[in-house]
Amino acid sequence: MSISRRKFLGWVGAAGLSTTIGKPASAATNKQFAGYPDSFAILHDTTLCVGCRSCETACNKVNDLPQPDKPFTDLSVLETTRRTTTKTFTVVNKYDNPQKSGHPVFYKKQCNHCLEPACASACFVRAFTKTKTGAVVYDASVCVGCRYCMIACPFEIPTYEYDQALTPRIRKCTMCHPRVIEGQLPGCVEACPMEALSFGKREDMIKIARERFRTYPDRYVNHIYGEHEMGGTSWLYVSGAPFKELGMREDLGITPAPELTAGALSSVPIIVGLWPVLLAGIYAVSKRKEKIAQTEQEQAAASALDQDRSEPSQPEEES
């Protein structure tokens, strides 16, 4: 059997392609992660929040953060929309209520602790870990300061200590991981006088949210933000106003961030491992072919020469 060079290359190409297409992306990760069983979550009911900033105060205290310029009792800071910083892991923002003017809505913003965090998947030194309690924790000792996590986060949460020249860290809410493993409540949850923040097993929090929808159907938008957003988060939100009005992104979809890159990344080993072998093989084959052709040519030339010498030419005069 003989195959042409062209045909052989065609097969090889097809085989190479088939490893990158035609398979669901999740198959490459070999698992479907729906969160650790019995992991914790926090439910933020914005209809109960009165914007007292007790959670901010508590967060500042339990995380030993520096005192802000304006005291926490000063509610005038709510007039401007704030974001999390290296010194404030959580902020409460005030939004106008489109349904009921004069009754503003308050939304507490902090790390959402995704079930499959984008920051962790972007980090090539594994500085982020999704713990079994639900918290996404950060290890400054391995961090190289690339800030990929800041770009990866769809909620724009991680912040970087640009003012620290020698030991800059990424700062964000820890979901009070150290407190939770000791059996304590997260600082903000414990401090919330309105119980607008509930803490417990994620399934239970979803149950509470659903029960509230059932009891007060007129009061809520029938959606738990974070139940499925970006594959689900450990912070869940219910609201009376559309989430878009609270500056929350509604365009994120339900695919966890790692899954978006898993397909492409899973083909990296194949490309890195297989292509050099393949190309080297092709190179070797063509080299060998050239070599054979050359030897054949040399042999032919040599034999022709030999023949030439053994059979001297006929004298010309013979004809």
Next chain:
Amino acid sequence: MVKGKSFLIGSGILVAIVILFVCFMGPLDVKALSKTPDETQPIEFRPDIVTFDNMEAFGKLEKTKAIFLHDQHTDALEKKNKDCLVCHKTEDGRMSPKFMRLKDVRREELTKIYCDNCTKCHTETIAAGEKAGPVKCDDCHKEQPLIQSSRVPMGFDKSLHFRHYRAQKNKCDRCHHEYDKKSQKLFYAKGKEGTCRYCHKKEITSDGTEKVISMRFASHLACIDCHQKTEAKQMDAGPVRCGGCHDAQEQLKFEKVKRVPRLKRGQPDNVLIKTGDKKGRIPTMMRVPFSHKAHEEYNDTCRVCHLASLESCATCHPLVGSNKNVKNGKEISLETAFHKRGHQSSCTGCHESKQQDKNCAGCHGFMTNTRQQESSTCLRCHMVPLPERTGELSTSKAAKMARLMPRLWKETFGPIYTVDVPKTVIIKDLVNQYEPVEYPHEKVFDTMVKQLDNSKLARYFHYEDTTLCRGCHHNTPAAGKPPKCANCHGKPFNADYLFRPGIMGSFHQQCIGCHQKMGVEKYLSCTACHKERKKES
């Protein structure tokens, strides 16, 4: 080879041009389209805009609907000492609201009536050297007119009805009529008066032989005609211009009669609402004594309850709702008609809507509106006739009813709330940052009772002396001293009682929630209730 190269260069240039075009022309185009009139000129709002939409009856429109400023035209004609008849024709001494015609005509004819008459007048006015309206098609049929309508619907409330009734010297036949099919004439039937909208619907309706004109047409035909004629007699008359009725500011200027006497339509003062139907089926529920007279005062028109006619409820609604796909009331059972939640025409729906009032929402806001009423509540309306009353209730003679009703209600609107409440309650479950809270229990209670006393409806349904207490002391048997809040509300986030707030949450949710709903601003700062705790030295 050279040929191929030049082809590549050529196509490359072409692609570049296309890209340039898309990049620069694209946004320009979009900008031109999105240019709204308010960028150049502000939009004017007027109540007198008539949109010529009668062409819609003929299907797809060829042009955008033209808008017409009615009062502007009236003014212009008035200046020239011309009257309405320049544009409107009369029939039987009554001016038709239609433009230059009495009856509906075919499409081509209608187009001609409008285009020809409008442009003719405009051209003549321009020729006379005066300012006039458009003569070109697109000047009337504008894509984005700079003037928009601020017209508000006009309603005939009780006060206005009474003023007309008084002015017409109690002659109902000046407006109310019935239609006689045989003689094809309108006639007045005494005791059959109803609201205009029972017959004159939003659009023209037809029963196959006769057409009933729309409410819009009927009101403009009758109201304006009468107002004009009254004005001609130099008498006090209603508006004839659009803004007179349809301008929000003008409507506020209408004289309001404070105490409108009852309408005389032969309606009863009190009714024993039957729970059976006319076929004599045995009712299972007790009949409901209902004060028709009192409810008349609460509503502005009869239509609030009597949706389609001034007959009794059982005339349209059967005991068992029809499962046929009809829309004449038969599909709605009597039970639904009386108890449907969220519907202003049903007893329960209207009563429940009152719970949203500021004075009631403090407690009722916490209650779910999907909850099942306790069956004892049914008996508040479906009263059990007491033995000595049986004789009286079983005969439904009006005279006896009138005597009976006040007695019935006197007994049911209890002189209640003689409960002993503590003056203050010291709440010290949560002493930490703050001192214990001195809750002025009596003050709160007295305020609630005062507000409750103002509402007859509230008094009627808060009939037990502990009903009011249960607004805060929920899920508690209505007897004796209620348990402490902390007896049920303990540590927060107890997985065994998932939906039960912890002690701190329950206090704040209850107090602040109630204050928010009742508009009591006393929740905006912590120290309004809590005294700062003195540091122990």
